[in-house]
Amino acid sequence: MGEISRILWIYRRGLGAHVRSMMEYEADFWLLVLAGLLQQLVGLAFLGAVFAQVPALRGWTFPEAVLLYGFASFVFGLAPLLFDGLWRTAWLVNQGELDYALVRPYPVMLQVSGSYVGMQGFGDVTVAACMIGWALVRVDVAWSPLTVLIGLILLASAAAVRISILAASTAVAFWLHAPHSGFAMAINQMGTLARYPLTIYGLAVRGVLTLLVPFAFTAFFPVSWLLDPGRNWWAALVTPVVAGACVVTGVRIYHRGVRRYESAGH
């Protein structure tokens, strides 16, 4: 336990140091926060424009769709806030700059992931939380202490799935050697599909998002459970299991990558 709390403490310190250095560029800091806010508001405006035309989209009403969108945005906003350094993996490998991290007595993946903070995450998370709040007042959920507990577990599981996909996809840089994370970007763009009800897609897209790159577990399945636990009871069971599998796979792929690291640059 002492080891884990030490790791968490160092991680928090690393992020804090970076936030302080980002505050040096104050104008850009506020622009980033504002951009995050705007981006979510634009998403909301899009949903608003869609639902101004139709009352429901494949069975999803406006508040339900906002809940789904907000949930997905919240989970996605956590990644830039806490693990944005993963995006630097490609550059570090390409330049052979991972050496420092290798000699320190601290997990390499955490050193990289904690080395940067995406300030737009502040804006993302704030607006997403407001969207969730706004929607929860309007949708029909049978609240009980158990609902809250399972809801929180599902939120944590969704975040774990999201961050594991990010870690695994950025780790591909250890094999590709390119200076930027084009592959990871393509994979993570797929996450934008998860902000809308999965039922609007064809079978192929649904299959990919559920089985191959499990973005469906970052929002659709948890929110479906919350809205109708009777019919979607299994989602509450499967999501944490998928999350566990994703974390193990993600960490393993990243470590396998680190072992391939050659320090020479490319």
Added chain:
Amino acid sequence: MIAYVALFRTSARTVLAYRMAFWLGVLGGILPLVALFAIWGAMLGGGRTLGGLDWPQMRAYLLVTFGTGALVAAYGDFRMANRILDGRVALDLVKPVDFQRSRFAEALGGVGMELLSVALVAAGWVLISGPVLVPHGVQAALFAASLISLVPLKFAIMYLTCTLCFYTQNYVGLFWARETISALLSGALVPIALLPAWLQAISALLPFASVVSTPALIYVGAASGTTAVRLIAVQVLWTAVLWFGARLAWRFAIRRLTVHGG
């Protein structure tokens, strides 16, 4: 002129050298399109129309917005921004070429590959989901004109944003703020006719719609004849205003440059 041709060629070759990254970027750009297709497809099923567009028109509209998004993107504003931020711009200033024209030549270098990638994606899309509307005759010529004039316009918008780097000393925030505003007000997410009136009014005051909405509306035939000509004239006007506005802004911004190190 020879100097600009050399920059054009180098930039075109860079795109070719990092082919993998380029194509992955294209792939990444297709995925949001899948979501938009699914949503509008669900809404426009059964022969409904929204904002004057039916489903075949909407499919073409979305495909054109993807294409306009892919153009003048490979060169990357970050490359220019980094030159300003790490001080290499000082070297550019002593070279006997015009900075703005040089960057434009580099941006043009990527356009060939970008057009090819858009054509391939469109072809793939047609193979998977069936034929797409194609404009004929005058309408096709108008579309070509609007497509050509969006290239310098899109560049000018990018260039002007980069100039602001002299003030913020970082580019990420600027980039995202511009991308976000443009996504909504350009008609890339929702045709502008479907936006609330106050957003339409703001959109009409900004150049973003000229980059996305104009060519898309002309392509699907929602804007034709004098309306189309007027929209293209607006494009040209914006290009002129922003191109020379950027020159003026550059002259002020350059005074803020401090290069350390050495």
